[in-house]
Amino acid sequence: MITLIETINLTKRFSEITAVDDLNIKVEKGEIFGLLGENGAGKTTSLRMLATMLQPSSGNAVLAGYDLVKEPKKVRSCIGILFGGDSGLYDRLTAAENIAYFGRLNNMEESHLKERISELTEVFGMGEYIQRKAGKFSKGMKQKVAFARSIVHNPDIMLFDEPTSGLDVSAIRNVHEFILDCKSQGKSIILSSHTMSEVEKLCDRIGIIHKGKLVAQGSIAQLQEQHQGKSLEDIFIELAGDHK
Ligand SMILES: Nc1ncnc2c1ncn2[C@@H]1O[C@H](COP(=O)(O)OP(=O)(O)OP(=O)(O)O)[C@@H](O)[C@H]1O
Ligand SMILES: [Mg+2]
Structure with missing residues (x-):
């Protein structure tokens, strides 16, 4: 391993x-x-x-x-980072520019970056809006751009x-x-x-x-074995619930 x-x-x-x-x-x-x-x-x-x-x-x-x-x-x-809540995209940049900006921050070479953006556009089905500014995107569209951005540098x-x-x-x-x-x-x-x-x-x-x-810590099966087969939720409340 x-x-x-x-x-x-x-x-x-x-x-x-x-x-x-x-x-x-x-x-x-x-x-x-x-x-x-x-x-x-x-x-x-x-x-x-x-x-x-x-x-x-x-x-x-x-x-x-x-x-x-x-x-x-x-x-x-x-590392790739995806934090919940705000996608952190720049509204005035297009989807492609948002991804490219992040790639450059990660020292990606321009030709490789271009190739990678087309690949990700395909993978996430972003073809229709990859050249549009991100400001007016729906939550789901923003999210796909955020995914692509987080893994652009593989x-x-x-x-x-x-x-x-x-x-x-x-x-x-x-x-x-x-x-x-x-x-x-x-x-x-x-x-x-x-x-x-x-x-x-x-x-x-x-x-x-x-x-x-x-x-x-452990697999869910291991934790359940240590806690008389209780559900994960019950184990969680027992170990970390607000009564503690
Ligand atoms: N920049 C900061 N300055 C001072 N205290 C902080 C700072 N960031 C986090 N804390 C404190 O550290 C503790 C842990 O916060 P953290 O945000 O890591 O919790 P969390 O598990 O992510 O909670 P949640 O589920 O609400 O997101 C909290 O008591 C929080 O108030
Ligand atoms: Mg948190």
């Missing part, structure tokens, strides 16, 4: 709050790891650290063989923070298919979610995070 993501006592403190407390997880190539936790548990903070958007207070991680703290640029070139690692929050049924289905495609291409994926059915459908293993600490 090839480990593409390993965190080593990864910690983030914001003054008196420890948002992420000694996180230790490993994700293999071709594996989807789910991060489950209540509001404020530390999921986004963990993913932002792995995405090099936030410096750890202590601890470290190795992504695709690169040291997060010492080689953030190299780490960035190996990263080995994908980080998804609540990628389906606020989407309709078909759009959620699209996101799920996109994530499963990434898995079948051998990418390592970390996904945060509040939806038990989503996690059950997609994740090979999960970690439950409570007040910044990982309180359980």
